[in-house]
Amino acid sequence: MIGARALRIEDPVLLRGAGRFAADVIRPGELHMRVVRSPIAHGRIRSVDVTPALLLDGVVAAWTHADIAELPAIGFRLTPLADLLPYRQPVLARRIVRYVGEPVAVVFATSAYLAEDGAELVRLDLDPLPAHLDADAEPTAWLDAEQATWAAGLDVELPAQDSQATAFTVEYGDVDAAFAAPGPGWRVIETDARIGRHTGVPMECRGLAAVYDEAEQQLIVDGAAKVPFWNREAVAAMCGLPPRQVQVRETHVGGGFGPRGELYPEDVLVTLAAVRLRRPIKWIEDRQEHLVATNHSRGQHHRLRALVRPDGEIEALDAAFVLDQGAYVRTHGATVASLTASMLPGPYRIPHFRARAQVRLTHKTPAGTYRSPGRYEGTFARERLVDRIAGELGLDPVEVRERNFIPAGAMPYERPIQAMGTHLVHDSGDYALLRAKVWEKFDLDGVRRSVAERRAAGELAGFGFAFFVEKSGIGPYEGARVSVDSSGAVTVTCGASSVGQGVDTVLAQVAAEVLGIAHDTIRVVRGRTDQFEYGRGAFATRLAVMAGSAVANAARALAGKARRVAAHTLGVPVEDLGLADGRVLVTGDPARALTLAEIARLLDPSGAAELGESPGLTAEGWFHSDHMTYPYGLHAAVVRIDPGTGRPHVERFIVGYDVGRALNPTLVEGQIAGGVAQGLGGALYEEFRYAEDGTPLCTTFMDYLIPTALEIPPIETLITEDAPSPINPLGVKGAGEGGTTAVAAAVAAAVDDALGRPNAITSVPIHPAQVRRLLG
């Protein structure tokens, strides 16, 4: 069952249209929330007057910051550097607006239409101030002492803060000494790399529906995604309730990708309104809001400098990058900058390494994580550098990479730095083997010859590739409870979350494997804080590793319990019993057996007491980990450029990826296909652009260009299992992000090749106009 191309157990409900997404939660008497957003990028708030809105029939309430002044700024969930505290976002703008789209006021009305009518009537009196948009520019004054002190919430007076929220260095070895004393013939090779501001744009916008249930004395919040348990704690604190009085429940989710499910100002407003107004409150984000309100991402500028031996070996890498954080630091804290720095060396040894990160504020939508955060950016920069090294030394780009790979024999390989608060230890891997397998499977030598022939015939065809290391399976824990009812039906209850990735199916497969039953008979309950006590969430490609291992442990514990009961009942030693087809049977005499249903009935509380067991055929399992796993892969692209328009057309996209163990290869391939599509978005189409005054120019799908099925080539995938993870019982590494990581790097290399101009592409997205210019 593990490793099978099992059908998704989520799909029958979704395909029948029976799913329940946030907007499907409809409660009698519900009020619709509409956020009044700043129309300017930077300005002083003179006044916000909601009175005209309150006079509109159907408007029930309207708030400004004054109405929620007791709420603190929104806290950090990850990488909570103290430096960043003054830059946290208030729930509603306080004194100053700092980006177009910042929530300034909120209106609650009896319909979504009236709420929008009411929101239009709110009078904003704002004094425009100059917008600061260039993160590369020297830091400028950003927060006065009052705002810094308030936002930090430390009961300590802070001074004014500039627009550089934090700067830090991740390093090992001695970079300066290496550059100061190069060997004979060693070269210093530099590159500049820019990754445009874009983000994960799920098909379903955000949404939340909350109600305070007077009968149960519970605040019920539907529409959560990603991190319901963390959000429950945060919402409870914001609303002044104990966590046991708050239930956060996932609905079906139309895509997550990082931005969705974090605690945003709107989440606080919806839940607080449900408590204060004692009416069901609903907020469904529209697309125009989404593109200015939900986290942006990427937006980095790298400058890399490598000290390279004549044979292409990288002796030292000195990197500096600027991250355009937007107007506030949200729940991710310094996660993206931290991951960018730590994961920058990728698959290469690099004896001396230093990355200097600068996180800078601008008057744009705040930025957070997006599928492969930090790795998409860092891989683009690093692999562009490696291609440049190959070009300048006249070496084959394959040769340069292989010369620098961490050898398989050096695994596990510890890089003496940290990533997401864990020691960075490549747990397993054979990078050269994957490279060779992809080359052979897709005949990449033949592909290179063929594009060279096409170029010789006058066509602008090119091939490029890039190698990367991902990370997955961050701990510290996940848990699960597996239960069998009196009919023998199995339920897995856990703290995992689903953003549509198929986690239910994979967890069911793991339980099915251990219990010897069909995976599609298992019900998976997750994403509900009232059903399980702890869960860390669906992010960082962690659930197959963490929740998968927890379910394996729980199912094994349950199997042990079932065998103990069967042994006692059948009068045979436990060692003689096995599990198959939902029965515990005597090995060698399979007619002697008890079904799981029979065992469950034997374990009713009275029976269990007699057996000396805890009641019920149920068991919990936990999995703890203080290290991540490190899957790795190769992306390759074949590109043709239209000489008239400059448009790069991606003809083929190839992914080789080692996930240690593919619990469900079809779902792994699906993750990769979706990831590649998003990677191509960042490489060729998607970019949030701003006018000089900070007005966002991409607030609809006419201007924010998500590639459609017509722009995505067939994606050819090779999944390998050559390097199982030694640090979890399944040997699994995550599959969620490796489709995205190296797309920009591979496409840029292919465009260079098609143009016949090494190092021509140093920024993404690649614009046809820019390519046309390069053609002269």
Added chain:
Amino acid sequence: MKPSPFEYVRPRTLTEALAAIAEDPDESKILAGGQSLIPMMNFRLARPARLVDVNRVPGLAGLASDGDRVRVGTLTRHHAMEHNPLPGPLGGLLRRAAAHVGHLPIRTRGTFGGSLAHCDAASEWCLVARLLDAEMTVRSQARGTRVIPAADFFQAVFTTAMAPDEILTSIALPALDEHYRTGIAEFARRAGDFAIVAATAAVRVEEGLVTEARICLGGVAEVPLRSAAAERVLLGERWSPELVTAAAEAAAADCDPPGDAHGDPAYRRDLVRALVPRALGLDARR
């Protein structure tokens, strides 16, 4: 993205529709396919007080040959244009142009007349209408029927020569004889997007000589632009790929395109240079 309040009326005859608009022309809007108007209302960029839905008015859809012309009813859907049975170079041009309009769901609803009245500079139908010097028949309650030639019809972005109380009822296109070569080529970042630059052409070649030349460009001016320079290069000359290349150069040199995030003026000229030959079927590369 919910529209502001509006009144909705659904007349059953053209007379009723004209009367419904005449009551308050400046605050009324005609709803045809709604593929531009409804999104604009949802963005609250358009706030008509009254929406006059003409979809139930009979006789406003369909194509009919009328001697040396073809009459297109204003409510003819893009999808019907894409599958029109007209023979010859005109039918082919209309089919190819329709295929460029948005995506299939948009084409099943959006209308030929609605697109012209909306007057988006990137619209395929505005280009084709200007290319062929279409004649627009418009009607109002107060002044009855009048005909506006395409050269006068398109005035500026989103602005036509129609008065607010007028409805575009039908469009006359010249039936093109078999000596015409027609075509359209456009460039957009993604399939189905509004073109950044588009080129349409109708060139009559008889016994190797160009006897009539029409080249019309989109995305280089506020309204569809007939390239007189390119047409001059072609007219009376012997048909050849080199001639078309020269015409494309002339078209690129002659226009004065705007610059925006989708392309600066130089790039738009490059696109004109690339697309004019493609509109005439000389370069199949997309």
